[in-house]
Structure formats: structure tokens, C-alpha cells
Amino acid sequence: MQSRLTEPQREAVEHFEGPLLVLAGPGSGKTRVITHRIARLIERGVSPRRMLALTFTNKAAEEMQHRVEALVPGSRVWVSTFHRFCARLLREYAELVGLNGNFTIFDTDDQRGVIKRALSDLNLDSTQYAPAKINAAISRMKNELITPDVVETALREQSAMDFKTVVTARVYPEYQKRLSQSNAVDFDDLLLHVVSLLQGNPELRSELDQQYRFILVDEYQDTNKAQYEIIRALAHDVPNLCVTGDPDQSIYGWRGARIDNILRFESDYPDAQVVRLEENFRSTQSILRVADSLIEHNIHRKAKRLHTGNESGDDVKLHRFWTGKDEAEEIASQIRRDIEAGVWEWSDVAIFYRVNWLSREIELALGRNRVPYQVAAGLAFYERAEVKDMLTYLRTIENPADRAAALRIINNPPRGIGKSTLVKLTRFADKHELTLLEAAEHAKEIPELSAGPAKALLGFAELMRGLRGKATGPVADLLRAVLSETSYGDDWRESDDEQEQQRLGNVIELINAAQQFDEHAGEGRSLQAFLETTSLVSDTDFVEESSGKVTLMTLHAAKGLEFPVVYIVGVEQNLIPHERAMNEQDDFRKTQMALEEERRLLFVGMTRAMKQLHLTSTVERYSFGRPLRTVRSQFETEIECEEIDHTVRGPVKSGQWSGRKPDPLMEEDSQDVPGNDWQDFDFGAAAPTKGPGVFFESADTEPSDDSNAVTADSKKTPDPVALKSKLTTGAALLRSQAESEESPAMFAVGDAVRHPRYGLGEVIEVGRMMKRQTVIVRFDQDDRTETFVADKCPLTPVGLR
Secondary structure: OOOOOOHHHHHHHHOOOOOEEEEEOOOOOHHHHHHHHHHHHHHOOOOHHHEEEEEOOHHHHHHHHHHHHHHOOOOOOEEEEHHHHHHHHHHHOHHHHOOOOOOEEOOHHHHHHHHHHHHHHOOOOOOOOOHHHHHHHHHHHHHOOOOHHHHHHHHHHOOOOOHHHHHHHHHHHHHHHHHHHOOEEOHHHHHHHHHHHHHHOHHHHHHHHHHOOEEEEOOHHHOOHHHHHHHHHHOOOOOOEEEEEOHHHOOOHHHOOOOHHHHOHHHHOOOOEEEEEOEOOOOOHHHHHHHHHHHOOOOOOOOOOOEOOOOOOOOEEEEEEOOHHHHHHHHHHHHHHHHHOOOOOHHHEEEEEOOHHHHHHHHHHHHHOOOOEEEOOOOOHHHOHHHHHHHHHHHHHHOOOOHHHHHHHOOOOOOOOOHHHHHHHHHHHHHHOOOHHHHHHOHHHOOOOOHHHHHHHHHHHHHHHHHHOOOOOOHHHHHHHHHHHHOOOHHHHOOOOHHHHHHHHHHHHHHHHHHHHHHHOHHHOOHHHHHHHHHOOOHHHHOOOOOOOEEEEEOOOOOOOOEEEEEEOOOEOEEOOEHHHHOOOOOHHHHHHHHHHHHHHHHHHHOOEEEEEEEEEEOEEEEOOEEEEOOEOHHHHHOOOOOEEEEEOOOOOOOOOOOOOOOOOOHHHOOOOEOOOOOOOOOOOOOOOOEOOEOOOOOOOOOOOHHHOOOOOOOOOOOHHHHHHHHHHHHHHHHHHHHHOOOOOOOOOOOEEEEOOOEEEEEEEEEEEOOEEEEEEEEOOOOOEEEEEHHHOOOEEOOOO
């Protein structure tokens, strides 16, 4: 079993009792170590029921489970995500935290809906205080174990809060109260409630500590405070705790992950053994040297040196284009040329970016070049309106107290239950402390409710009562009953409309998913378990690495994946590193930590590449509807090794540009400020010499000899304070000019657009508000319409419909 393990891997597998830290670099086989370690523990007589393996994504958990099963058939080790583990624990001990075991897990839309209603009850305007931002702030507080009572105390005792913090502090307790009334939790509650459970019940904590004698945690660098406390509580008495991770791949600080958790592991567990996995089995030597050269600039890390037995491979390509359009066109053309030459398959190629809007030009160029592609983390299957509607019926059947669910389906499809009826129903339910379904059963007792709406409410209550009677059978049969008895989607069956047929197909696919769940869940089959499975799906679970298409995704979404060919676009200051990382004007430590996370993010993207890595940037890029000169990323200047191949491409011909002759790659010649006068740019006629391992290519012809090659100026890491000052000043200037001038029209009626949440849509109306273009878009998936400010929204054009 261990014949294929390296010596460090074998050392980690053979470690038996006590704490163990496995520092695993990218592509170093950490999943193999975890699974072989589990198998070795079983071989030594440890019962699978005494082991618990935790990771972060369903995809990683399933892969780990399959590998363990292949090594030890029938072992039935519990491999789970943190949230799934906490959900299961919470259902068993729900009453200890004031819940019923059939609680609902609210998704993001549900959470924001509750926040909107809380804002309304507090007489606060949801258009002024964005529910999404309040939701994010509440999430951060929960990850830091800050409860509503702590917030209420702070609100009473502290006077030095800004108004937005005060608003969030007022909404948070109201939001949590509404969750409790619906017998519901959000994703963060799954962790927060379990921390409360373990800290408030010492006997239960000790019992679970004894039950899980061996705990393995993957991606430990991504744990937040709540997850850290859960692990500490379960590995307190018997610290047979093995954690694997890499501080250099900690990229989720923005959602609460704490790199200190892995950096201080040896302080938390002084007897810990440390094993370093530094041999990479994924990438070429060139890619690893370049990635190592970058990450060495971080201070908060555990030193290690990546190496590989793989070939040296191609140099890492650093491309500088004139515009974003040139960048996208060349990438698309190069991909197509490589495919036609038989070098790669479509699915071998991935394009990463720091922010979603950078995909617009790329998608258009891929379309023009007939390159098939998929955008990862688009509108996920379980977020589609018709799928959510069907699942909401199941949620209401399982948990009648779920008010958000009942409100979504009570008049869907239409039953003659209007808004005024719902107001009266809700008021009656609140007065008598009833669920909406219970209140509907008493519709004739509701004051001022006429006979028609009362009859409709009674009919809905009877429908749901009948469906609840069928909830103990297979989930697929229950879904078929819901579809039949509610008449949901009846109009779609006879329609020739492609979109309506697609919606019907999605509902049928949901029934297929339920059928597979019924067949494979075994003794664990229940409506509750099925709903939990659909609630805890993540975006990365939908990434198809062998889709026959080029994959587009953000750098964050790329974590844990690998592709033979990787393009990382927009390697420019204020993109990577992101502008937000430079915003802590008066706190150098925060700026340093933010910059280090941005550096780690680029490192993660680079180490996804197996054979070829391309980093691209532009001299100008459109922002706020106007072309801006960009600044080369400071990370590019930090990479100092021979395995870098610089190329400059752009529509520049001899004599086209006049004036001074700066090198467009140097920071001092590019400012992040608006302007249309490009006459001071000239690639110039430098002496025909060639630097060691570095050359620049003309935009128009491939160099046939050294006449097209020039020597690059020596790269120097810029002074961070001076660079930061210059950049933030430029960004401030950009914002002030953009706010004072009328923004240009970015969209027209009839434009096809994509939204990261709502999917494809069409611009049906344009207007202006406060000098900015506004657009109304009708989206395909659920025919919904939404209004956006054009230069502030994540809409991207996708070509002609």
C-alpha cells in the first residue's frame, strides 16, 4: 500500500498518536497522505467509527471517501465537510440550542429576504442599506463568534460607532430572531451553534472527544475562528489531531479564514510533529521556480522549497498587450491554434482572473474564435427559479415553521392569494403565535378576509397537508406528487418555447437527482437528508474539469484544481493585487497582510498549471467606461528568475507614437488615471541587443532575428510605501473624475448580457439617473427583471442573441 509514497509522505502516514502538522505544498499529494493515513490507522486496529476527516468542499470529501474505499473496502470512515458535520451534529442535539431537529438551512437569497423584512420593520430603507452588505457583515461577526447579545450590549455601551455599523448591529438581533421563529439557520449558524453546543455542554464535548479518537483536517489554513474552536474542543482530551495545509495557499481571509491557525499550530500543540511535503507532482520545474520566486516575498509563512522530478518545461510567458481587447483576442487565437495543431484538448485550458468583469472581453473573443467554453460558478443548478420552487415545497413540507419558504410558494403557481391577503395572514399568525400554514387552516377566523381569499388559503393548507402525508416515502415520488398536485409548470408541457422547455427539463433533472439519492442513500434516506444535500452544495461542485470546453473562473474558484495550460489575465496593480488591499492608509500591518494574501492568491493560480503558464497584462484597460493606463503589478517585478519569457504585443507600428520613449512595462511610465492622450507612448527603437533569457516581440511579426529583440531594464522591487502612495492617489483621482462627469452609455436595448447570479438576459430598457446610465434587464431563467446602474453592476456583454 505504501510502495508509491515518498519518504516524507510515508513519515506522515506512519505517525500514530499525538498532534501532526503536514505542511503540503501545491501538487504534493496531500490527499494521498490523508487517505493512506486513514487506511494505516485501520490496519493498526483503529475502528473507522472512531475517526473523523474534515475538509471544505463536497468535491474534496467525495474524492477522499472514494480513495479510502478503494484502499479499505467497506471501511465507512466519516469524511465530511465542516458544514455537513455540524449540520448532522446539530440535528442530533438541536434542542440544546433552541432548535427543532427538522430545521431549515437558509440559502443566500433566503437570508437577504429576511434582512429586507427586518430593515422594513426597523423603518430602514433597503435601497440605502444593501441587504447583501449587511448579510456579509453578519456572516463575519458569526465567524468571529460574535453573537446578537454581544452586539446589543455594544450598541448600548459604545457611542463611537459609524452609522452603518449601528444599522448592522440593529438588524443582526432582529435577523436572528426571525431565523429562530422559522426554525431555520444560515450557513454560519451551523458552525456558531456547534461552538455554543460544545462550550455550553462540557459532558457532551467530552463524549464527542472520546468518540472521535483520531481527527484529520484538510486545508487547515482555511479555517476560521469558529472551525478552529470546534477542532480544539473535539481534540482537547485526546489530541490525536492531524492537520494538512499550506500557509502559502491561505486565500480566504475576506470570509474569515485565519492564517494564524496553521502558523501557531506548534504553539497550540507543543508536542506536534511537523512533516513537510515539498515534492510537487503536478507542475514543471519552470513553473515551480517562478511561483517560488514570488511567494518568497511573504513574511507570514512556513519556509519550504518546492521541487519536482518533472521536466524543466517551457518558460513561463509574461505577455504585455496594448488593450484588453488585444489581450483577449490573442489568448483566444492562441488557444485555437494549439487545438488545431493537436497540442491540447479544449478542456486542458483554463483562464483565471481576479475579478469577474475581466471575463467580458475574453468571452467575446472566445466566441469570435469559435472556442467552446464554460464559466465556472455561474448560475448553479439549485439556484434556478424552478428548481428552488420545487425544493421550497419540500422545505415547507419538512419544516412548516419555515416562513420564508411558505411565502415563496403560497401563491406559486397563482392561487388568488394576493399581497393584502398575505399581510392579514401574517398579522394573524404573529398575533396567535402560529406558523403561516397553521394560520391558513384558520383562514375563516381572520378579520377582514373575504370569502375568496379565505377559500384559497384553506385550499393551500389542504394541499400541503396532503403532501405532508406522502413525505415518508421516496423523495422522487414526493417531488412527482408536488409537480402533479400543485399544477406547477403545467403550461410548459405543451409549449414550444425553448426556455419553458428548459425549465421543465430542470424540474425533471431535479427528480432524477432525487431518484439517485433514493437509490444510494440507503438507511440514511429521508426528506431532511435530501434537503441538506441540496443546501450544502458549493459553486466548485459544478466545475467540470473534463467538459470538452475551455474553463473560465476567478482565481479563488481555481483552488484545488489543475489544468495543463493556464492563462492568468489582468496581472496589473489594483487588479492583482486588488485595489482594496492598498486601502488601509493608516495601518501598515493590515496593508501588509492584505498584500500577502493577494500574493498567495496569484501563487495559487500559478501552481494550478501543469505544463504551460501565461501571465498577461495590458497598457490600457477600460474602467468607468473610459481607457485608463495601467500599472504593471508589483508582483511581476518580484519574480526574479531565468524561467520568465517577456513578450510585448500591441497595435504599435513604427512612427505611430511620438514624444518621449518610455518602456511601457515600467511603473513610472504608467499611471492609474483617466485620459485619452496616448501620444507620449512609443515602444521606441532600442538597440538590437538581447538580454539573458528575456526578449520582447513585435506586435506585427514574429522575430526572425535579433533585430526585433531589446534588452529589458533590470527589474527592481518598488518601494511599497512610495508605490502605495502613488496608486491610492491615482485611484482617488479616478473616482473623483468619474463621479463628477456623466458616465458614457455602456449598454443598448437588445444587448445580451450575463449576470453572475441571474445568468443570461436581455437589456429591455435604458435610462439615466444622477448622470449614470441605468439598464433594465429581463433574465432568461425565471423571466425576472432587474434594474442596474450600468457602470456599477456585474453585467457583462455576451454578443448577439
